[in-house]
Amino acid sequence: MALCRNVNGKRTFIKKPELLAPAGNLEKLKTAIIYGADAVFIGGKEFSLRSAASNFSLEDIKEAVAFANQYGADIHVTCNIILHNDNLTGLKEYLCALDEIGVKAIIVADPYIMTLAKSLNLKLEVHVSTQMSTLNSEAIRFYQEMGMDRVVFGREVAYRDLKLMRERNRNIDMEYFIHGAMCIAYSGRCMLSNYFSRRDANRGGCSQSCRWYYDIEADGQKLNGEDEIPFSMSSKDMCLVHEIPKLIEIGIDSLKIEGRMKSLHYIATVVSTYRKLIDTYCADPDHFEDNWYEAELQKSANRAFCEGFFDQTPDETFQLFNLRDEHPTQEFVLRVLDYDHEKKLAKVEQRNYFKVGDQVEIFSPVRDNLYFKVEKIYNEDMEEVTVANHPMEILYLPLAQEVSENDMGRKVKS
Ligand code: SF4
Incomplete structure (x- = not known):
């Protein structure tokens, strides 16, 4: 306590x-x-x-x-x-x-x-x-x-x-x-998944059936409403x-x-x-x-x-009913592996697509969040590239502010 x-x-x-x-x-x-x-x-x-x-x-x-x-x-x-x-x-x-x-x-x-x-x-x-x-x-x-x-x-x-x-x-x-x-x-206490997909929610197999889209019917008539949007729970x-x-x-x-x-x-x-x-x-x-x-x-x-x-x-x-799909305001794009203080260069692992010009927010277990614009990207051979589009690729980013191993970067959506 x-x-x-x-x-x-x-x-x-x-x-x-x-x-x-x-x-x-x-x-x-x-x-x-x-x-x-x-x-x-x-x-x-x-x-x-x-x-x-x-x-x-x-x-x-x-x-x-x-x-x-x-x-x-x-x-x-x-x-x-x-x-x-x-x-x-x-x-x-x-x-x-x-x-x-x-x-x-x-x-x-x-x-x-x-x-x-x-x-x-x-x-x-x-x-x-x-x-x-x-x-x-x-x-x-x-x-x-x-x-x-x-x-x-x-x-x-x-x-x-x-x-x-x-x-x-x-x-x-x-x-x-x-x-x-x-x-x-x-x-x-839910059997929806067992009933609809024979996947037992009480043995780890829930198929999230409550989040599926359903038509509502009575007497053979669809009751989805004028906009015809299906129902989700x-x-x-x-x-x-x-x-x-x-x-x-x-x-x-x-x-x-x-x-x-x-x-x-x-x-x-x-x-x-x-x-x-x-x-x-x-x-x-x-x-x-x-x-x-x-x-x-x-x-x-x-x-x-x-x-x-x-x-x-x-x-x-x-409930979300018909608004099921919502998305994060920011997208995870990189994980920091190391930081070279002399060269002011962050070694990162690509986690999602980003490119030169993107705004990135770095968050960390040890310091406050910081923001920067991607000015340059280098690949492992230190060749300049304009996009990071290979999953898990090792890349280098010039970065004036200090970052640390295990910090993560999110692309800030405009
Ligand atoms: S997530 Fe939905 S389908 Fe799965 S157990 Fe919970 S209520 Fe049932």
Whole structure:
């Protein structure tokens, strides 16, 4: 729980909430940690939802834990499928292997995995997955009596209930979603994907059927309306950037970002923005200014934001309906690999098309954003080129301002 002290009239948080980030591969995991995540949740190749994103072998998890340890960060591994009988084989050995590697926690939905993990006397913590839709104090007490270490709330918990549960349930960790995609159904209670595409949302295969376009018919008549636009149920994305102070003040232990399938740019942008927000608020909560963070998050957003269930049950204004496709205002174009101070030359890796004349914003885990116009581009043979159009190509850019390895560049759209 976050701890606050008061020295000479100035409040400061001496224990901050954990910032928990998603990662679908090792590159994203390392980026999340470099950009300020205290912990990263990943899926293994087995027993995890989001099977398409869950590409961490035990060897990968070992590398992830070793990397995280260098930064004092933790790795959580999702083991949150609802087990069928044919999923039982190898489970015990898998949990023991995760424990041996030094994974901090497993995130679990099936009651059998909860009890098995505890009966094995492992060092790792057992966290109750959001798939269990934990929404009340008595359910928390139940999991606490089972020996669970943390509850990950369903996205359907409102702030007033969260505050009440924090007051009533002091002896268990609480994790709350602050950012990312929302289901239109209760989390973990949706069969649309199973029905339409035979892809099981509870075994990692959701085909996002709620975001498809549908014709609405009654008695053989299309009811799409005069403009003939098909219907979609897509929810806006959750963004609680303006509510983080409230969550810190009531002592939520972990603030969770959704998106193991999301891009490197998304992870770097979202993690670094919340990192800066949490650090700034905790250092001097009484003089905190919430004046920059949402605009920064918008740069990697591809849907409009809403606050989910935080203050109210979402209504139609929280849905996108026919406005599903929205795009970031800026586009990820490069990653910095090195900077030569003498030559004032940045070595970069191309990530998307850019050209001479483009305006680029560099953002960084260690300094404020900076802007420059691309004046010249050199290839690896130091030949001048006018466009960067080869994915992952190594390029050099003259740059008067200092940049650092792992900084990223976005093209600023006019
Ligand atoms: S189809 Fe939509 S509402 Fe259902 S599980 Fe998938 S994302 Fe969630």
